[in-house]
Structures are given as C-alpha cells and as structure tokens.
Amino acid sequence: MARRKKEAPSVHRANIARAAEMLFERKGIEKTTVDEIAEVANYGKATLYVYFANKDEIFFYVVHQHMLELLTKLNGIIEAETSTVAHWYETYLEICFAIHNCCKDSPLYFDAMIDEIDVAVDDPDLPMTYREIYATGEELEKVATIMMDRGVELGLIKDSLSYSETAMYFWGAITGIVRMYERKSSYYNQIGLAESFLPRAFLGLVNGYLVESGAEYA
Amino acid sequence: MARRKKEAPSVHRANIARAAEMLFERKGIEKTTVDEIAEVANYGKATLYVYFANKDEIFFYVVHQHMLELLTKLNGIIEAETSTVAHWYETYLEICFAIHNCCKDSPLYFDAMIDEIDVAVDDPDLPMTYREIYATGEELEKVATIMMDRGVELGLIKDSLSYSETAMYFWGAITGIVRMYERKSSYYNQIGLAESFLPRAFLGLVNGYLVESGAEYA
Amino acid sequence: MARRKKEAPSVHRANIARAAEMLFERKGIEKTTVDEIAEVANYGKATLYVYFANKDEIFFYVVHQHMLELLTKLNGIIEAETSTVAHWYETYLEICFAIHNCCKDSPLYFDAMIDEIDVAVDDPDLPMTYREIYATGEELEKVATIMMDRGVELGLIKDSLSYSETAMYFWGAITGIVRMYERKSSYYNQIGLAESFLPRAFLGLVNGYLVESGAEYA
Amino acid sequence: MARRKKEAPSVHRANIARAAEMLFERKGIEKTTVDEIAEVANYGKATLYVYFANKDEIFFYVVHQHMLELLTKLNGIIEAETSTVAHWYETYLEICFAIHNCCKDSPLYFDAMIDEIDVAVDDPDLPMTYREIYATGEELEKVATIMMDRGVELGLIKDSLSYSETAMYFWGAITGIVRMYERKSSYYNQIGLAESFLPRAFLGLVNGYLVESGAEYA
C-alpha cells in the first residue's frame, strides 16, 4: 500500500472514523470488523491501533463527533437572543427538535451520546476520546440550564429545580421521549401517531398536563 | 451427564435463565459466556440451543422476566381504586417509583425493557420470547393509559393527548429521567443531588414548570 | 468443513503434527504459520488450540516423535545380545550410526532433541508434551549407559566414568560430531571428507588418538 | 534527535551491537525488539537498517564478536611454544577449557558460533558479517589442526585423521560435550556431577576409554 504523506494524527483519526461510520451505518456496529474499517479507510490494521486503542474507542470517537455536532447546533440556537416570551418558546422547541433530529439522524449513536459514558475521568491512561466525551457531555448539559435559566429570568419558568436538576429533567425527559418516538414511529405512523405529538409533548414538559396548575402533591 | 427426568421445556428455560442471570449480574452480560451458563445451569452447552435460539434470546428471556415483574407490580398499584384526587397522585407517584426501582434494581435489563425490542412481530419463526416481550410491552403501555384515563375522568388531566400518545409521553419521559438519574446518581450524590428531585420531576411532567399555565405556543 | 467422527485426542494430535511436519520440512519451521498447519491438517485453527497450547508445542510434539523413533531404534540395537568383544563394537557403531542417521534425516529436530528441553518438570500445568520429552530424554541417556556398562563388563572399557558421566561423554561427543559433520558435509564432500571419517571418529572416542595409551595427565 | 558527528560505520555498528547485546542478555534474543535496541543504542529505528540488513545480522555481529574473542584467546594459548609432551597436554586442556568458558559465558551465542553459519559464501550481496563469521570460523578450525599437528610432531598423537578431520573431531566432540555439560550442570550439580568430569572427558577424546588400546574394529 502506498505510504501516505505525513499528516497530523487527528487527520488519521478522522479518516479512520469516517470509514468506521460508513460501515456502522451500512452493516451495524457489531457486524463491522476492524479489518473492514482498516480496508475501507485504506490503512493497515496495525495503523488503526496506533491511533485508537481498540474498536470501542473508534466507536466512541464517532459518538463524540455527533455530540460535538449537536452541541454546535444547540449553542447556535441559544446564542440568539431570547429576550421575549414568544422567542423563548421558539428557542425551547428548536432545541427539542434539534435533539429529536439528532436521535433520528444518528440512531446508532444517540444512546451512547446520552449515556455519555461510564468513565473514570481521573484514570491517567484513559484514551483521550473518553475524556473529551465527558467534557462535551458537560457542555451539553449546560445548554439546558442556560435555556431554563432564561425562562426563569423571563418569569416563565418556576424556580423549583436547581440547575443540575434542570439539566437532568430536560435531558432525561426529552431524550426519553424522542428515543421512544423514533423507535416506534415507523410502527405507529401506520397506525397513526399524530405529527403534532412531539411539540405537544415538549411543551407538556414545561406546561404540564394538569387541568389546573394547582396540584401540590409533591 | 445423567439424564434429568423429563420436564416441561419451560422448566429448562427457567433453569438456564436463572443461571444466566446470576452470571450476568456477577460478570456482566458480554463477559458471560454460553459455556459458563451451561456449566452453572448444569446442562450441556448444546442443550441451551435446544431451549433458546441463541445467547440473545436467553438475555431477552431474562429481560422479559423483569418486565413481567414490573407489570405485576404496576398492575397491583393501579388495581386499587383511584377515585379521589389525592389517591390519583399517590398512585401516579407509586407507579413512577416502581419504574425507578426497576431501573435501579435491574440496571442490566432496564434499557432493553424500555426498548422493548426491535421486532417484526409477524415473522412466523420468531422465537416466542420476542413475541412475549412485545405482548408484555403492550400491557405495560396500557398501565400508563389506564392511569391517565382515570386522571382525565377525575378532571385532573387535560384530554390533549391520545391514549397511545399518553403512553409514549409518560413512558418516554419517566424512563428517560430515571435512567439518567441512576447513571449519574453515584456521581451526583457526592456533589449533592437532592433526594426530592425525582418526585418533583415526576410531578413536573403533569404539573409542568410554567409560572402560569397559560402558555399556548404549541 | 465436514465434522469428523469422534476420535481420540491422540489421533487429532497426530493428524495435526503430521501436517505440521510436512510444512516444517517444506518451508521451514519459522515460515510455517499456524493457519497453514490448520489448513493442511484440515482442521479449524481453533481446533489446533484445543489439542496444542501453541505452535511451539506442536513443534515439540514432532520433536518428541523423532525422539521416540530414535529410542525405539536404539533399544532395538542394544536388545540384541552383546556378549562378545566383536559384537560390542558392532553394537556401539550401530548406535553411533543410528544417531547419525537421525541427525541426517531429521536435521530440523535434531538440535531440539539433544537439547532435550529446558523444562521445569514439576510445573503442574506444563503441557504433557514437555514432560514426555523429558522422560524420553532420560530413556535415551540410559541407552548410552547400558551400552558402556556392557563394555565394562566385557573388560573393554575403563571404569573411569560414572554412568551419568558416560552418558554425557558419549551423547555430547557423538551428537557434537555428527551435527558438525552434517552441517559441513555438503561443503566438505566437494573438497573431500572421507567416508570413513565417522566410524574412525566414533572409535576414537573409546580408542583415543594417542600413540600410546599411557598418558595420565588428567 | 541531534545529528551525531560523522563517524565510521563500524562505530555505529559497534554502538548498536553493544545495545543489542545488553538486551539479549537481559531479556533473551527473541524477546528483544528492534525498537528497544534502537532506543537503548540511541538511534532511530530505521537507522539500524542502514548499518545492518536486519535483526538477524545484528545478532550475528554479536556472535562474531564472541568468535573473535575466543579466537584471540585460543591463538594466545597456542602461540606459546609447545615443544614438550607435558606442555602439549597443558595446552590442549587450556584450549578445551577456553572453549568451555566460552560456552559458559556466552550461552546465547555459543550454538550459533559452532554452527558457524549456513551460508553461501559466494553470494555477492551477502552482508559482510556472514563472510566474516565464515572466515573467523576457518581460523578457529585451524587452531585445532595446529594443536593436533604439534601432537603428531611430538609423537603423541596418531596420524590417523587428516587435518580437516581432526578439526571436526575435536570441535565436534568438545563443543558437544561442553554444550551438554552446561545445559545439564545446574541440574546435575545437585545430583552430583563430578567437577573433574570435563578434564577427564577432554583427555578421553585423545586417550580413549579402552582398557587396551588395541581395538582395531574400525
């Protein structure tokens, strides 16, 4: 095989990950073999192990790319000013839909993304990928808190959840709903799952589904 | 090995699954080998394949047991009369906590339980386990609709979600939240995640987090 | 690949070793890969690892076969009565030639045979092959001592070496000579290495090359 | 890495070989990697391939050093005049012991030294190392013939072996014996291998072990 010109390791990591992603998409993650990745990426198998610890790290590298993509998108959404009530709702829903799109477009990685990772961040010889995933996970959580923060400032949202609770409530609920929605949608669309379900559900998370807001049975 | 006396296949399936579950718990699902399951269950390795299509089916058999357990518990909860407002909230929270306990006690299976399964239910030679999981999944969904139904009847819950939407909203959101909660709790408890978070979050799903209930930006 | 009928492990070991030996002969030991052995033996690679710990053990199994072959031959030679002086010499030379033939016919294994093996015989999970090699090595040494014993009894040989010394003297010297002879013979035959060298050398070991036997400078 | 000042290739070869020898001693030949040699020698890995054809040549370079060392020692021994009978025996045994010491001190290389090398000396692009080994091998053989020559001249040794036969007889037998002695000595010393074995064995090669010298059964 022709040697390639010297490039930064990050370039090689990206090349390899690109090949891996293609194969994951095409044949599934389990069924994709390291040899195939090497072949498609046009690297020797041994070279893969220079740039990644193992197949798992390749997978998580791809996961991380998708996390970054989502983060970029979400940051873009919240960067716009949100100083009006109407605008806040718009932003909130945009974020929800961005998450939904992520789940729809990256079904292979979405679970891992929201699971972030089970990682001992302080293990010194932990591959960088895992640290980065953790860091990006924190960034993503921050998005939810920023958004809710603004809702509180605008007098829209009750101040009853702390910031980290907010992140957990919204990330947990939204990802749970879109995950389930995506998994069932092919099936349900036949039966008839209204298109409007998701926005109603997202608003339900802040609006609630009570007839009156007065229930304090917590 | 001495022939064991003739027993119903279901007995063998249960024996094998019991051994598998022990090992899954002890060493994790991936790390548990079919050989070990066979050895612990005291069957020949090939015999496992008489009673299960493959290792996956063994796993899903166990998953199904846990689904049945949860279903029994949830059914027990909603069977009690729920004719008062206070009672309805109690029941609702009991259900939420039952789901949370399930996530806490069966972390290995919870994801698979809520993913139910990606299954073409009409495939004629699909192992029975998968059909049963599907059926039990439907039963579980029914619990949510029944509960919400009563909330509507009691005048507590808005009638804005159809039945299947309700199931998706609640199952999605609740499982999403408890999943995330469990995954982070060890980490957060150190930092300080309030004990009261979960009940507040569960009520938030129906109550919403709006200052006033009047937002109709859907 | 067609499954084969149940056979004793020793049969499989022999099958595999036969294939290995063919390949060793044809391409050299280092260049022979485990995959090739499996292919030629018509077994799956994994099966090889059922019957042998690794490539090394396959090699040593073959070595052991050759040791057994030599042992059988040598035992056959010394079993014949050796009660006369002339007969003793005959026997002695036959043994020497048998060793030489072994070196000539099994050049790939001869070194390992005489190195016997560097083995901690008391390691409990040492593959059987290594124990067997050790045992056969002891048997081979015994041959030398038996033969020299008879020479002493016949009044031919001085009693100046203990039995284990005898074994070492003869095995060391004879194998050293035939090894060197074989390595050089192709080269020397061109130049002219007399055919009669080996018998003269073998007798030299007992006869010595002194003009008179009277040197006692030890 | 900083460029080192221009030095003769032989200096680089020596540097590299020195590093290799250290590692061979410490971890064994097979277990020593080219990377390690390069690192210890403080050269780039690829640079090793500028000065040596491959890892094997590095090994044989070291072998050759040891051959030269032995040759120097043996030449020193035979250079001294050997004009008396007693002196001849002394010299003979000194040579034998020098060989034994070589085997004892350079166990990693001794086999290769006496195997000299399997080399087509006329291959034009054969690395120099192999030619040198061959040449030094011839020098070493000459030592044996010189010594025996003198024994014949002194009337001590029968003239029944040609010169090249003599070399083969003595080198073969002596190296065979010391090799076996070294390999077994740790084991035998426990049991009890007399210290005097080696000199008796060496003398046996010329003296023989016959009760009377009169056997002419060749």
Add this chain to the structure above:
DNA sequence: AATGAATGAGCGTTCATTCAT
C-alpha cells in the same frame, strides 16, 4: 432429547521491516 466436539470469525497485539521525507 441431549450433548461434546469442532469450528469460523474476529479481536487485540506484536514486531520486523520499509518508505517518504
């Protein structure tokens, strides 16, 4: 029906060697 034996497939790894700079 029950099973031991055999195996295909692939992972993780090592390492000598080569190539482009």
Add this chain to the structure above:
DNA sequence: CATGAATGAACGCTCATTCAT
C-alpha cells in the same frame, strides 16, 4: 544520512454456534 510513521503478517486467543451421534 537519519528517521518517524506505516504496515503486513502472524500469533494467541475467545466464543457463539453448529453438527454428528
């Protein structure tokens, strides 16, 4: 020249699955 980077080739090993009895 000197070299880091890339790699082919193989080993050792694991394991779910299947087949012949």
